[in-house]
Amino acid sequence: MPQLNPLPWFTILIFSWAVLLTLTPTKVLDHIQPNEFTLLDIKKYQNLNWTWQW
Template structure:
């Protein structure tokens, strides 16, 4: 039963995770997003009550 021999599969697992953790994140983080968020003001907007007559 060769699938119980962990020697080749463990090496494949380690190399795959090394690729995922060292090569791919800088490529993904290197992208720039076109819509950068702008900071919002902390002041509440002034709201005015309606002056409409309620008939």
């Protein structure tokens, strides 16, 4: 019964996980911050309290 022999599928499993764990993080991390941040002017708004007349 060939499905009981773990050697062929176990090596393929380990090799595919090794490829995924080495290539995928570098490709994902390249697209996280492609540009530098530029700070915009922060406008400070006045908080006008509204007093109710009742």
